[in-house]
Amino acid sequence: xxxxxxxxxxxxxxxxxxxxxxxxxxxxxxxxxEVMDLVRRLARQPDAGMVLLTAMPMAAITxxxxxxxxxxxxxxxxxxxxDLPGRSLDGDWLDGYMEVLAAVARGMPxxxxxxxxxxxxxxxxxxxxxxxxxxxxxxxxxxxxxxGLGLKVAAVWPSNAPVATLSRALLAGTIVALPYGRKAASxxxxxxxxxxVEADLPFGxxxxxxxxxxxxxxxxxxxxxxxxxxLERAELAFREVRGRGLEGxxxxxxxxxxxxxxxxRAAQDVGATVVAALSTHYPFRPVADLPGxxxxxxxxxxxxxxTNTRGIEIAIELGLPWMEVGFPSYGTHALATAPILGFRxxxxxxxxxxxxxxxxxxxxxxxxxxxxR
Numbered sequence: 001x002x003x004x005x006x007x008x009x010x011x012x013x014x015x016x017x018x019x020x021x022x023x024x025x026x027x028x029x030x031x032x033x034e035v036m037d038l039v040r041r042l043a044r045q046p047d048a049g050m051v052l053l054t055a056m057p058m059a060a061i062t063x064x065x066x067x068x069x070x071x072x073x074x075x076x077x078x079x080x081x082x083d084l085p086g087r088s089l090d091g092d093w094l095d096g097y098m099e100v101l102a103a104v105a106r107g108m109p110x111x112x113x114x115x116x117x118x119x120x121x122x123x124x125x126x127x128x129x130x131x132x133x134x135x136x137x138x139x140x141x142x143x144x145x146x147x148g149l150g151l152k153v154a155a156v157w158p159s160n161a162p163v164a165t166l167s168r169a170l171l172a173g174t175i176v177a178l179p180y181g182r183k184a185a186s187x188x189x190x191x192x193x194x195x196x197v198e199a200d201l202p203f204g205x206x207x208x209x210x211x212x213x214x215x216x217x218x219x220x221x222x223x224x225x226x227x228x229x230x231l232e233r234a235e236l237a238f239r240e241v242r243g244r245g246l247e248g249x250x251x252x253x254x255x256x257x258x259x260x261x262x263x264x265r266a267a268q269d270v271g272a273t274v275v276a277a278l279s280t281h282y283p284f285r286p287v288a289d290l291p292g293x294x295x296x297x298x299x300x301x302x303x304x305x306x307t308n309t310r311g312i313e314i315a316i317e318l319g320l321p322w323m324e325v326g327f328p329s330y331g332t333h334a335l336a337t338a339p340i341l342g343f344r345x346x347x348x349x350x351x352x353x354x355x356x357x358x359x360x361x362x363x364x365x366x367x368x369x370x371x372x373r
Contacts, residue, residue, distance in 0.1 A: 002328045003129035014045055027059050035069055043077045049163025050107060052100065054084040080163075082107035092282045093327075094180075094256055097126075101157060101184035104166070108188075111167040115192070119154040120145055120215070121169035123188060124181025125341075126259070127158040128327040135160060136339035144202060144342055148212045148226040151219060157181060174219060179258040201341060203262025205234055205269050208343050230343040237347045238270055241354040247271030249357065252295075252302040253287070254278045254311030255326040260287040262340075263306055263325070270350050275302055278311070304357065323356045 008017045020035055035053075043051050053070050067083040074081040084103045087095065101123070122141055127134050138159045145151050154172040155165060169175065169188055174195045177185030182198065189196040197218045202211035209227045216223040249272040253260045257279045264274040264287065276295035277287035286292050296314060305315040308326040315322035324332040325340075339345035 002330055003131060004333055005130040007130075016042075016048075018042065022056075022059050024058075028062050030064075032064055032069060035064065035066075036073060039069070039073045039081055040077065043073070043079050043081065047162070048079070050079065050104065051081045052084050052103065053081060054086050056086050059086075080107040080109055094281045097180060098183055101181045102187055104157075105184040105187040105191075108163070108167050108170065111164070111170055113168075113171055115171050115173065116152065116154065117173035119152045119168075119172040120174045120176060120219075121154045121157070121172035121188070121194075122176045122178065123157040123169065123185035124176075124178030125156060125158065126180050126256075126327065127160065130160045131334045132336055133334035133338045133340065136334070136337040137341040137345065139337065140339040140342035140344050141202065143344075144208065144212055145215065148223050148230075149216055149219065149221045151215075151221070157184065174215075176215060201258055201262050203259075203341055203345070204265035205231060205238075205343065205346050207262065207265050208341070208346060234343050234347050238350055241350050242271040244354065245357055245361075246350070246354055249273075249303045250275045250301060252276045252278075252300060252305040252307075252315075252320060254296075254305065254307035254314060255280060257281050257285060257287055259326050264288045264290065266340075266346060266349055269346060270353065272353075276300060278314075280308065280311070304353075304360075321360050323353070 009015050018038060020031065020038060022031065039051055039053060042048055051073070053066050055064070055066055070081040070083040082103050084100060087099065091099075122145070125137060125141065127138070138156050141156060142153045145153050155161065155167075155169040157166060157169060170192050172194055174197060175185050175189045177196060177198045178201060185196060188194070195218060197215060199211050199214050200207055202208040209231065212223045212227055247270070251263070251267050251272055251274045253263045253274055253276070255263060255277075260277045260279055264277060267274050274290055276292070277290040278293055278296055279285055279287050284293055296318065298318060300318055300320065302320055305311070305318075305320040305322040306325050307315055307322050309324060309328045309330045312322055312324065338348055340349050
């Protein structure tokens with residue numbers, strides 16, 4: 001399982017993801033009444049704050065107007081029902097993730113309460129699951145803003161929070177657009193007139209410092225002391241792992257383009273280098289000017305391949321030791337807070353890299369045990 005805490009399916013039938021049972025036979029018939037009934041059932045669940053309605057391309061071209069169904073249901077149920085155009089033929093999961101956030105931004109209801117010019121909303125984290133690693137990223141990003149800049153965080157998108165909490169982004173005076181949610185952030189800012197600040201993922205020490213500096217400049221705050229203290233604490237930890245085996249190591253990376261670029265920066269933090277990076281986003285594009293798809297062939301020299309589950313087979317075929325990171329990660333889970341973003345996430349990732357390399361070292365050279373006679 002990708003997410004041990006997933007609530008998408010329910011043992012008692014209160015599923016949060018359902019389908020209409022359309023097939024190649026009935027898809028050409030008028031099924032609007034059935035779709036509407038299904039929307040009603042979902043929307044009437046007590047914890048449902050919004051319903052997303054989408055269709056596979058074969059269903060979308062048969063005449064059902066899903067955007068009209070959404071508008072009718074929203075008026076009837078007094079709850080947002082948002083049409084999400086299906087584009088599985090011209091995009092991949094990363095495009096879909098961005099489009100879902102954009103659809104939610106368009107359909108998000110206005111919250112109660114006055115605008116707060118001092119509040120910040122962060123839009124565009126990757127929350128591929130609700131385990132303690134991704135929720136740890138949410139906590140760390142909030143910490144960078146609240147502790148580092150003294151600003152209030154109105155909402156983080158997404159963050160496993162209900163719609164009522166996410167809607168507070170519309171009250172924020174500043175909206176931070178991260179790579180996975182630039183389009184959604186732009187939609188929110190256009191709705192409210194909030195200041196829009198584009199930032200890269202705070203992945204690695206320098207990127208985390210840059211994230212805080214960009215937001216500090218946009219809001220007129222000073223974060224120099226906070227950044228200096230965080231870098232000093234992290235450097236103490238990094239000094240240890242550099243001298244104990246990480247410095248000079250060569251990594252290969254298989255990940256989405258934003259995560260891959262972050263892993264390249266994180267490798268530099270610990271004295272290692274990334275010798276090749278394969279983006280899992282289609283169409284393939286270079287990552288940080290590193291050798292890409294053409295480098296992943298026999299003869300690639302790397303001490304460790306950082307890859308998601310689907311790239312493990314590539315690492316095995318190339319004879320590379322691997323460590324699972326990124327989406328999806330079926331074999332690695334987080335039970336305690338384990339971010340990879342921010343200053344604390346950088347230290348946590350360095351710890352994991354070092355431990356993994358030490359494990360591989362002991363596995364390749366197991367200690368001798370005395371024979372029992």
